[in-house]
Amino acid sequence: MIDPLVQWIPRLGLGLIFLLSGLSKLLDREAFRQGLRHYRLLPASLEAPVSVAVPSLELLGALLLLVRPEKGGLLILGLLALFSMAIFWGLGQGGGFNCGCLGGIEEPLSPWLFLRNGLLGLLAVPTLLPATPRPLTAADLVVVGLGSLFVLFAYLGLSLLLANAVRLSELRRS
Amino acid sequence: MTLLYVSTVLLWIAVVALSLLLFALARQIGILHERIAPLGALMLDQGPKVGEPAPLFELPDILGRPVRLGGKRDRATLLLFASSTCPVCKKVLPIAKALAREEGLDLVMVGDESPEALKRFAEANGLGEHTVINAPEVGRSYRIGKIPYAVLIDREGAIRAKGLVNSREHLESLVEAYRLGVASIQDFLAEGGKRWKV
Numbered sequence: 033m034i035d036p037l038v039q040w041i042p043r044l045g046l047g048l049i050f051l052l053s054g055l056s057k058l059l060d061r062e063a064f065r066q067g068l069r070h071y072r073l074l075p076a077s078l079e080a081p082v083s084v085a086v087p088s089l090e091l092l093g094a095l096l097l098l099v100r101p102e103k104g105g106l107l108i109l110g111l112l113a114l115f116s117m118a119i120f121w122g123l124g125q126g127g128g129f130n131c132g133c134l135g136g137i138e139e140p141l142s143p144w145l146f147l148r149n150g151l152l153g154l155l156a157v158p159t160l161l162p163a164t165p166r167p168l169t170a171a172d173l174v175v176v177g178l179g180s181l182f183v184l185f186a187y188l189g190l191s192l193l194l195a196n197a198v199r200l201s202e203l204r205r206s
Numbered sequence: 207m208t209l210l211y212v213s214t215v216l217l218w219i220a221v222v223a224l225s226l227l228l229f230a231l232a233r234q235i236g237i238l239h240e241r242i243a244p245l246g247a248l249m250l251d252q253g254p255k256v257g258e259p260a261p262l263f264e265l266p267d268i269l270g271r272p273v274r275l276g277g278k279r280d281r282a283t284l285l286l287f288a289s290s291t292c293p294v295c296k297k298v299l300p301i302a303k304a305l306a307r308e309e310g311l312d313l314v315m316v317g318d319e320s321p322e323a324l325k326r327f328a329e330a331n332g333l334g335e336h337t338v339i340n341a342p343e344v345g346r347s348y349r350i351g352k353i354p355y356a357v358l359i360d361r362e363g364a365i366r367a368k369g370l371v372n373s374r375e376h377l378e379s380l381v382e383a384y385r386l387g388v389a390s391i392q393d394f395l396a397e398g399g400k401r402w403k404v
Contacts, residue, residue: 138236171211178218185225192232199239 036163039101040176042155045183047097049152050108052184054090056135057083067132071122086111097159105159112149112156119145139191140198148190155183253349256367260359261347267339268325275314275344277363284311284380285357286371287350289319290327294372295354299331301374302356306336309381311358318342358384 057064065083068074074082089111096104119131119141127141139145168176254261260276267273275283286302288295299315306313313336317324321340328338348357348368357368358380367380 171215174215175218178215178222181222182218182225185222185229189225189228189232192229192236196232196235196239199236203239203242 033164034158034161036166036168037172037175037179039158039161039163040168040172041179042157042183043097043101043104043159044176044180045187046108046152046155046159047094047104048180048184049187050090050094050097053134054087054094056137057087057090057132060135064132064135067130067135070129070132071118072125073118073121101159105156108156109153112153116146116149119149134191139195142194142198144194144197148187148194151190152187253347253368254365256365258365259363260357260365261344262363263341263344263347265339265341265344267337268321268328271337273314273337273339276359279312279359279361279363281310281312282361282366282384283359284313285344285348285359286313286315287318287345287348287353287355287357288315289317289353290323291319292353296331298354298371298373298377299333301377302371303332303336305374305377305381312337314339316341316344318345356380360384 061083064087065079068079068083089107093104093107093111096107098104115133122129122131122141123143129141131139131141131145133139133145262274262276264272264274275285284302284306286298288299302313305311315328315333315336315338317327317338317340319340324338324340328334348355352370354371355369356371356377358366360366367383369376369380371377371380
């Protein structure tokens, strides 16, 4: 049993992250399709359906986290495992391309992305655990709102720092 | 209890503000990376050196008009080695045209392919007022291995700057190197590093 706050903050934070991730891919579908092509994982005929299916599943995961946290958490863990395998494959192919994790946003493929996916996976764990039933006060709601925003911004900041780290090492080599 | 509530909420506000600041800072670093890398046109150390006279050529352009490369001229010349099959060349051409206009340079595009393809490429990219020549021998004399490659020749016919040019910054760096009197921006930075510890 965990306190509802410990469950709600990662639950809402993860929901926001996957909402953003899904929307960024759906709004710039062409960029995401090209991102998929770099992985050389799918036949050309499957690129179009997968480029819609992946962000749709991400949005579904974000929605399920709100209404059915265990199902949403499991779906997101599954997606993270799938993404990690794709990244592993991409790195095996030599890497050097945009990960496509956030649509067209520039994020070079690197082993650091496993760390990021691992952290996101850890965030999904509290959604699978039962929470102590206790009424949420107004202060709880404020803390949940601010805490989930913190999770979102920390994720975005970490993603940018990882992208910068790859660029910095390229600059050092040049 | 009120104190605890208030201070917790205030701390959370501070945490969110700090994470926003971290995000903004990382974004700014990302933009800086985009702007600075790589530094100036990459000079591949082959062919005639900067400061040496440019090889002399007298040959016809794609329209059959005689063209003279090297030697004394009224204006400085920007030689651009490019091809109709390279996508970066298409991106760099309009930039080279604009730079030639701004700086008062004669732009000469040098190709190494079939004259028909080069003619079509010149028409499609509005190179009408500039000179286009199809001359593999010019590319060989400058030992061009990668394109788009640009060479800046001054009015006296001496090579002033050269390098692989993939962007506006690279092309401008050639003109800058010429003005500063260094062979390439890399040389300038290397010298600056010794003198001023940049």
